[in-house]
Amino acid sequence: MMTPCTIASAPGKVLLAGGYLVLEQAFTGLVVGTSARFYTVIRPSSQASTTTPGTVTVLSPQFEQASWTYQAIATNEKLAFHSITTESQNKFVETCLKFSLDVILQRIGSHALNEKLAQGIEITIVGDNDFYSQRAQLEAKHLENNAESLASLDPFCKTHATLGSVHKTGLGSSAALTTSLVAALLLFFQVVGHELNKKEKTLIHNLAQFVHCFAQGKVGSGFDVSSAVWGSHRYKRFNPAILTPIMDEHVDAAILSKALDADNTEWDNEVAPFTLPPGLDLMLADIDAGSHTPTLVGKVLAWKKANPDEANALWNELGKYNSLVEHHFRQLTSLYHDDGEEYNTTIQTCAQLKCTEWETAVSGKVGKELVSLVHDFNHVRGLLQKMSELSGVPIEPKEQTHLLDTCTQVPGVVMSGVPGAGGYDAIFCIVLSNQSKHAVRKVWESWKDLSVGPLLSQADSNGVTSVSLLSVPGLADTLTSK
Template sequence: MMTTIASAPGKVLLTGGYLVLEQEFSGLVVGTSARFYTVIRPQTDLTAGTITVNSPQFEQALWKYKAIVTQDKLDFDSITESRNKFVETCLKYTLQVILERVNHSLVEQKLSHGIDITIVGDNDFYSQRAQLEAKQLENTADALSSLDPFCKTHATLSTVHKTGLGSSAALTTSLVAALLLHFEVVSKEFKDKEKKLIHNVAQFVHCLAQGKVGSGFDVSSAVWGSHQYKRFHPDILTPIMDENVDQKLLSSSVDADNLNWDNQVVPFQLPPGFDLMLADIDAGSHTPTLVGKVLNWKKTKPEESNLVWNQLGQFNLLVEQHFRELSRLYTKDNTAYNQTIELCSQLKSSDWAQVQGKVAEEMVKLVNDFNMVRSLLQKMTELSQVPVEPQEQTRLLNACTDIAGVAMAGVPGAGGYDAIFCIVLSNHSKQLVRKVWESWKELSVGPLLSHADSNGVTSVSLATVPGLSDILS
């Protein structure tokens, strides 16, 4: 029996927090090696039209649905008392889109004995503090590495502590992609046009499940991996943000050929030698609350906020340009480039100006312009009275950037107390950063194991994902 598996990555928004809500500004989003996986297996013993969905990492995470196709129309209902808004929305509307694209007899045939869906996310999407404490282990990278893949969270979906990698977007994208693949709407290669369809459907169901049209960078990263992102106009989704949306209107709105989708995706990779590190901060911020307060400040004090906004936009772009120029310099002369990286990895970034050559000059510009980004986020914190880069985070980030071989440290996305990222030039630098995290007293800092991975949504086989077959057995 054909097993279908689709996978989508988490994300880190390096620059563009808040600004990505507006089309005139871009964000630089990096995909992570932490991924979600959706596994669809046909069944032989279920009633026709039965869909079971299981998230085995959570307690009370089994949902059942009934999907009946009659005369090209879908009747869809939940048949369990507990509800999962994201899964339910995803199934209902993706199946509607599928019905508009393939013969309804194929859908009927694939649902004839029911299907079983299992959804899991890599450990980095959720705090493993409780798991480590239960095993009497310290919160270190080595201890995290010893945990089983897809380990249980000992929590329900509503009580789990997330780490801010975009779990709902990665889950939604992997489920949409797996459904489109299983019902033969897209191919295993996920060609460009097929990715557009996956993206458009995932954006819609993610927004509908959340109850609002967000910036969309997290779904975009789950589809395309690392890139420069400019958002789509929210009006593209406004006509279909309705629980009772017409099936044909939905299908045409999310179609890959619909030119109203004006989002921009420009591929990006960190330059060779640059490595992303992430940490979970056990203090917690509610992103929608932060965003709401910042937008209220922008509305009530437009002159003050627009000045900060526009300056941030300029320096965000400069940071991206420096990264791209460094990649170009590597292509031009990788020997000189690697020598410079080696030298800089042994020095604090404040001393990189001592190193000769164009690569070092570009790295100094990168550091200086990212420092300007941070100073503007600190200014936004002060003026808006919203903790975008709160002082506790500032002290931690400064301690990280004071380590040899650390290019930058910052708060991703909307900022707050949830997480930090560092970009380092060597494994030695990485070890030194983790020592700072482990000894930090002011905040509870927990390392994450994932790194930058520019790949987006993919189709994978069971044998290539360690621990996945054990979850399914």
């Protein structure tokens, strides 16, 4: 019989608009959550009779050499926490455990914390297959790199790599992992309830932002953690000054807890819920070249600092057109609610035609909005290409441009682009029909200039959730096949 367990889940992300600009509070980003999710499972140790009280074992069964053990004991409202594992470290997991337990201790006290840890706990963390390239897995099974082959793989399949060597697909694995682990710990220690109301999610958000920034060694934009908590939304970042003073290994736990509290009004980030309009589907592909996002961002910011007038003019124009893209999406949703019949008819007509043909083929408000969306998103792409050229940073590399332009010529494709910071990580397309989706995948499969692999994720507006073990196919198997 399976031991009762606590499970939290958090989604990956795609930043459709706002790359680089989202670092500044003057601008916003439009981020879409994905159906690819991370899951953290916490349960009492399976070797409780032989486990030292306060032992925390963390397992990541998709990876090689991915087991870590820690000791956590509270005395006089102070936490003694250290790693027992010496051969390998996991900065994100260790940082998350240490600071989350500090915050939890401030809320429940030493006795309750030690009681929950008395027989030791076992934490298992897994991510959906889309977070990692499955090329090696497909090759080992002699399968083509296509959607059908990916769908045939077991859930949470092994990567045959270490955490340091795995090829990520750019869906925000570290933010989704951190958020799911923070949420699972707060759930397990009963600091939050399973319904996860707005105030509880705000605590998860603030704590996950701090942990993620600390593990990365800097205060980032935070949009990836924000989408892991809140799902799809328009994001305006928090003032970095909230976290800067507490980014200290030895920060006082009471000060940390107060700074991260859901009632702390210094947190000035803004979240406006968002969903793609009906009939518009998100498609994603992994490019087997990879980019190191912090390197790209660092180079762009260095160029911006060296050329402030040129850069600021470009950023302001980009900010304006990013907002227009969001506006068109929201208008389309509104038009669907105003007249669903006209909306669906227009979508069906456009799904049969290239986006360059829509202006002459369709009339009415829906057609006009779709044409404006295409126009303004193409302008965004043009500005990103200009930023690439001026900064010398491959935000939309020329090889990507060729691929994206080809995708956009497929009937029923609204837009194609590079998400987030760009580079060689991934591409996205937004399409109007299953037929369009199938045709785009055919382009990817036949592409020769880059190795393009489809991902199975779709847009999903849901953020962090508490889930049951049996509601997630394959999750129970990961707990028994260590």
